[in-house]
Amino acid sequence: MHDNKRIATRCIHAGQSPDPTTGAIMTPIYQTSTYAQPSPGVFKGEYDYSRSANPTRTALEANLASLEGGKHGITFSSGLAALDAVMHLLSSGDHVVLCDDVYGGTYRQLNTIFRQFGIDFTRVDMTDLDATRDAFTDKTKLVWMETPTNPMLKVIDIEAVAALGKEKGALVAVDNTFATPLLQSPLKLGADIVSHSCTKYIGGHSDVVGGALIVSDDELGQRLRYIQNSVGAVPAPMDCFLLLRSTKTLHVRVERHCQNARKIADWLADNGKVERVFYPGREDHPQHAVAAKQMSDFGGMITAHLKGGIEQSRKFLESLEVISLAESLGGVESLIEHPAIMTHSSVDKDAREALGITDGLIRLSVGIEDVDDLIGDLDQALGRI
Numbered sequence: 163m164h165d166n167k168r169i170a171t172r173c174i175h176a177g178q179s180p181d182p183t184t185g186a187i188m189t190p191i192y193q194t195s196t197y198a199q200p201s202p203g204v205f206k207g208e209y210d211y212s213r214s215a216n217p218t219r220t221a222l223e224a225n226l227a228s229l230e231g232g233k234h235g236i237t238f239s240s241g242l243a244a245l246d247a248v249m250h251l252l253s254s255g256d257h258v259v260l261c262d263d264v265y266g267g268t269y270r271q272l273n274t275i276f277r278q279f280g281i282d283f284t285r286v287d288m289t290d291l292d293a294t295r296d297a298f299t300d301k302t303k304l305v306w307m308e309t310p311t312n313p314m315l316k317v318i319d320i321e322a323v324a325a326l327g328k329e330k331g332a333l334v335a336v337d338n339t340f341a342t343p344l345l346q347s348p349l350k351l352g353a354d355i356v357s358h359s360c361t362k363y364i365g366g367h368s369d370v371v372g373g374a375l376i377v378s379d380d381e382l383g384q385r386l387r388y389i390q391n392s393v394g395a396v397p398a399p400m401d402c403f404l405l406l407r408s409t410k411t412l413h414v415r416v417e418r419h420c421q422n423a424r425k426i427a428d429w430l431a432d433n434g435k436v437e438r439v440f441y442p443g444r445e446d447h448p449q450h451a452v453a454a455k456q457m458s459d460f461g462g463m464i465t466a467h468l469k470g471g472i473e474q475s476r477k478f479l480e481s482l483e484v485i486s487l488a489e490s491l492g493g494v495e496s497l498i499e500h501p502a503i504m505t506h507s508s509v510d511k512d513a514r515e516a517l518g519i520t521d522g523l524i525r526l527s528v529g530i531e532d533v534d535d536l537i538g539d540l541d542q543a544l545g546r547i
């Protein structure tokens with residue numbers, strides 16, 4: 163329902179209609195594990211057991227499918243559970259082409275969990291199309307990319323890499339967590355699967371862990387739903403309700419995240435304590451042209467190299483007062499972190515440094531506070547180093 167409306171309207175209404183029994187405007191939290199059957203094997207609706215389906219989850223899945231312009235939404239208890247479901251489409255002996263600068267937990271799952279089942283992968287800088295083409299083998303069944311990447315905010319040309327994947331007969335998945343459905347539509351650019359860590363912008367309030375996959379192909383949707391039910395990493399009804407509440411404001415939150423981030427990126431770039439700023443919206447970003455082509459705005463994430471080493475970074479991070487030092491991102495509150503010590507410590511040191519994740523690197527998730535308070539906080543903390 164409402165799939166013909168514009169995205170701001172779909173954020174609020176897609177997948178949800180007033181509860182038929184009471185008219186409740188908000189989708190109820192169907193806190194039930196099972197459903198009474200009038201006769202053996204006869205169900206009142208499509209529901210028999212809440213691992214298989216739950217009405218609160220159904221509403222969320224329809225909402226997210228609509229926002230991504232897909233047909234099927236399938237939700238999970240975390241973003242990594244969504245990745246795990248995609249990996250269960252593969253068999254031992256298959257190969258994955260993975261972007262090099264990827265969420266640390268994604269790398270860890272492929273490297274230590276699925277490798278033991280004989281699924282191999284090659285990491286490649288997907289901003290380099292020739293290198294990406296060379297990374298395919300005759301066993302490649304899946305391409306997994308994240309764009310903008312984490313933490314270096316590299317921007318991968320989704321359309322070009324998806325075309326390569328198609329040519330080689332592989333499924334193409336895009337982790338759209340950083341861009342959100344508001345800024346980038348991978349399915350329209352040729353991807354088969356969109357994934358989200360709903361823990362980040364979709365949840366937006368740092369109070370839920372969740373994940374989602376969105377696809378358009380019916381058979382692929384059926385297979386993923388079968389895996390969801392068989393593996394069982396489903397989200398709780400309460401978490402689905404919280405995520406539905408969150409998507410109602412996703413469009414206004416993302417707009418403010420982008421506005422604040424642009425101002426802060428420019429301010430940081432002019433600061434003498436900062437070596438280099440990475441923000442896809444700035445013209446000095448190496449893939450700014452690709453970002454401008456495939457994104458409607460540039461998101462709320464900024465990465466920067468501070469001058470100096472680990473001691474300067476530590477002092478700066480300890481001195482912040484408004485911006486919290488924490489892992490995660492995408493919430494209304496600004497968060498900052500040190501990838502080498504925190505989120506990317508599971509990537510080995512050589513690989514980290516090859517990617518540019520040095521001791522002076524910080525990653526900022528710009529919140530929706532007053533931007534002048536955020537700049538004031540950065541200013542006083544940079545003044546301490």
Ligand SMILES: *Cc1c(COP(=O)(O)O)cnc(C)c1O
Nearest residue numbers: 240241242265337339359361372
């Ligand atoms: C956080 C994150 C994940 C993992 O999601 P969880 O909800 O923490 O399991 C995957 N990809 C990206 C880009 C992320 O930021």
